[in-house]
Amino acid sequence: MFSLSMQVWQCGGSVEIVPCSHVGHLLGEAAAMRDKETVRDRLELREKLKCKSFEWYLDNIWPQHFMPKDDRFFGMIRSRLTDQCMVKPTGKGTLNQPTGAASLMACTAGHSLQQMFVMTPEGAVMTDEAVCLDAPERDDAIKPKVRVMACNGSRRQRWKYHHENETMQHASSGLCLDIPKSRNPEDSLLLSTCSQNVSQRWILEAVPWK
Known part of the structure; x- marks a missing residue:
């Protein structure tokens, strides 16, 4: 999942593209996502893991992106x-x-x-x-x-x-x-x-x- 790969990069990991790899994706009968009243636990996890910001991801991992920024x-x-x-x-x-x-x-x-x-x-x-x-x-x-x-x-x-x-x-x-x-x-x-x-x-x- 795209969001997971960004989290990996932002939190100190890396993602490799291996052409010969095989990936399985299991889907349940119903969506596993549900509404959350707060994201405090996610913010605490980001702080604990010393995760970088999304802007850091754009500047350092995906500099060829098409996203608008203040300096362009x-x-x-x-x-x-x-x-x-x-x-x-x-x-x-x-x-x-x-x-x-x-x-x-x-x-x-x-x-x-x-x-x-x-x-x-x-x-x-x-x-x-x-x-x-x-x-x-x-x-x-x-x-x-x-x-x-x-x-x-x-x-x-x-x-x-x-x-x-x-x-x-x-x-x-x-x-x-x-x-x-x-x-x-x-x-x-x-x-x-x-x-x-x-x-x-x-x-x-x-x-x-x-």
Whole structure:
């Protein structure tokens, strides 16, 4: 159970993934859970075992998580030019993760998970299922296209947002996130030499989560 694995990590243990293991799960006729008037005994057990906080778990055991935190942006990335939002691709890669071109679509009023991104203090722009905004490390004859791929921690997946001119600069190449001239929302976003062009301006639209 997911909650049990978190408790193990937080209280000094560890969980190993063993591909050849076999696990049995026995279920009773009725739910074993029942309402508790107080969780004092659980809090006392946490104190006795010197268990770490859930925030410690996120920072140290699962740093690639998609959870919102005070030190990271969480919300939609909106184009100043088209008023459309960046969207997670629907294609699947080798690990069954969303993989494909980084593109735009009409922003949804209901805060669709498909348009939710986080930007970490290290500069990773990621969405759920551990996928990140990725681009080639240097320019070539063709403007490099931006994709969403499995997060790997490399410099090609690092970005810097400049609040003063609303540009998103690729750390490795020094180029800026741009919209193709076709303005077709299905076309991949690309990297271009940084300029004052409105096609390179992006609004980080934070979504309240507390």
